[in-house]
Amino acid sequence: xxxxxxxxxxxxxxxxxxxxxxxxxxxxxxxxxxxxxxxxxxxxxxxxxxxxxxxxxxxxxxxxxxxxxxxxxxxxxxxxxxxxxxxxxxxxxxxxxxxxxxxxxxxxxxxxxxxxxxxxxxxxxxxxxxxxxxxxxxxxxxxxxxxxxxxxxxxxxxxxxxxxxxxxxxxxxxxxxxxxxxxxxxxxxxxxxxxxxxxxxxxxxxxxxxxxx
Amino acid sequence: xxxxxxxxxxxxxxxxxxxxxxxxxxxxxxxxxxxxxxxxxxxxxxxxxxxxxxxxxxxxxxxxxxxxxxxxxxxxxxxxxxxxxxxxxxxxxxxxxxxxxxxxxxxxxxxxxxxxxxxxxxxxxxxxxxxxxxxxxxxxxxxxxxxxxxxxxxxxxxxxxxxxxxxxxxxxxxxxxxxxxxxxxxxxxxxxxxxxxxxxxxxxxxxxxxxxxxxxxxxxxxxxxxxxxxxx
Numbered sequence: 001x002x003x004x005x006x007x008x009x010x011x012x013x014x015x016x017x018x019x020x021x022x023x024x025x026x027x028x029x030x031x032x033x034x035x036x037x038x039x040x041x042x043x044x045x046x047x048x049x050x051x052x053x054x055x056x057x058x059x060x061x062x063x064x065x066x067x068x069x070x071x072x073x074x075x076x077x078x079x080x081x082x083x084x085x086x087x088x089x090x091x092x093x094x095x096x097x098x099x100x101x102x103x104x105x106x107x108x109x110x111x112x113x114x115x116x117x118x119x120x121x122x123x124x125x126x127x128x129x130x131x132x133x134x135x136x137x138x139x140x141x142x143x144x145x146x147x148x149x150x151x152x153x154x155x156x157x158x159x160x161x162x163x164x165x166x167x168x169x170x171x172x173x174x175x176x177x178x179x180x181x182x183x184x185x186x187x188x189x190x191x192x193x194x195x196x197x198x199x200x201x202x203x204x205x206x207x208x209x210x211x212x213x
Numbered sequence: 214x215x216x217x218x219x220x221x222x223x224x225x226x227x228x229x230x231x232x233x234x235x236x237x238x239x240x241x242x243x244x245x246x247x248x249x250x251x252x253x254x255x256x257x258x259x260x261x262x263x264x265x266x267x268x269x270x271x272x273x274x275x276x277x278x279x280x281x282x283x284x285x286x287x288x289x290x291x292x293x294x295x296x297x298x299x300x301x302x303x304x305x306x307x308x309x310x311x312x313x314x315x316x317x318x319x320x321x322x323x324x325x326x327x328x329x330x331x332x333x334x335x336x337x338x339x340x341x342x343x344x345x346x347x348x349x350x351x352x353x354x355x356x357x358x359x360x361x362x363x364x365x366x367x368x369x370x371x372x373x374x375x376x377x378x379x380x381x382x383x384x385x386x387x388x389x390x391x392x393x394x395x396x397x398x399x400x401x402x403x404x405x406x407x408x409x410x411x412x413x414x415x416x417x418x419x420x421x422x423x424x425x426x427x428x429x430x431x432x433x434x435x436x437x438x439x440x441x442x443x444x445x
Contacts, residue, residue: 005277005279008277009277009279009280012275012276012277012280012284013280013283013284013287016272016284016287016288017287020287020288020290020291021291023291023295024291024294024295024298027294027295027298027299028298031298031299031301031302034302034303035298035301035302035305038301038302038305039305041305042305129397130246130366130397130400130401131366131367131396131397131400132397
């Protein structure tokens with residue numbers, strides 16, 4: 001008796017599991033293209049913010065290498081996009097992460113031109129305190145744009161610090177940790193780009209889209 | 214007809230999921246920092262509620278009592294995943310700003326509560342309407358709380374509405390006043406608790422006033438009745 005009711009209930013549960021899974025799977029299949037397209041659009045928009053699209057003529061979001069280096073943050077597999085014009089290297093756009101923010105990782109995107117100057121920096125993801133540390137977001141403050149056209153001269157370039165530490169960058173009222181973390185991380189990324197610029201362009205192309213999430 | 218009216222009253226006021234049942238507090242408190250986020254999560258919850266109520270109502274006669282809860286959970290989880298995929302595809306920016314709170318709709322007790330308490334015992338059209346009204350009640354509270362916090366916290370309304378409604382909505386953004394520094398308390402979670410507390414208090418005050426106006430006359434008429442059988 002109990003066996004038969006168990007079998008019946010099991011069958012009903014299985015039927016429901018199959019039906020819901022089937023439904024979710026079909027919606028997933030229907031939206032997969034659209035979601036990939038949205039991610040691509042967002043990536044293109046981000047890249048456009050840090051690097052003038054007129055300065056290169058290749059498919060930037062499809063031309064990348066994947067690099068693990070402690071200068072780019074504590075996590076493995078950071079993506080570096082390579083901008084070329086007429087097949088000559090123009091700039092690299094580096095995704096890098098700093099764990100030194102006030103709460104959680106700060107994800108950054110930095111474009112470095114072939115002469116070692118910065119074309120642009122943007123924060124792509126952060127969890128800093130609203131109203132204080134979130135001024136690293138371009139929506140909240142133009143602070144992040146002050147990096148444009150600057151360059152780093154060697155490992156111990158004293159200008160690359162917040163003003164409180166004797167450098168050239170403003171800190172925010174009530175939040176020094178966040179800008180300090182961003183400045184340090186951008187500096188490291190630029191140094192990495194300067195020393196490895198040619199190697200980055202020599203490396204074979206990788207599958208970019210898989211790792212951008 | 215009167216059943217619909219009762220459902221409307223229950224969902225939006227008398228038995229409001231957020232103000233009276235106090236269900237789904239986690240998303241309610243976490244995402245109401247702006248009107249846009251609140252509206253987005255409110256709409257998502259509304260869609261899931263209608264979908265799950267309708268489905269539960271359709272299958273109510275085939276599901277044995279013993280396994281109804283796992284079946285309901287499966288249906289709800291399925292709908293949440295579908296809504297999540299659709300939002301990811303069509304409102305990408307909002308999907309990113311709501312983040313983890315979309316999958317967390319699964320754990321919103323208001324949804325399984327309505328499935329168990331109403332949809333599993335009532336026909337499809339009434340269950341759909343119940344889902345709509347309960348979802349609406351929840352969404353209204355979310356939006357009001359979001360408006361309060363956004364206004365006090367950053368002095369704007371509808372900031373980032375374009376993430377939800379498309380580029381045209383950028384013009385909806387109203388800058389009511391401008392702070393040099395945002396009022397942090399309103400944006401951080403404590404502001405949500407305080408705001409919800411004030412809303413519940415306001416509802417109780419209104420209820421008390423309505424009651425004090427209504428109660429006097431019927432009391433006198435009720436006097437002679439000898440017996441009152443239970444009304445429900």
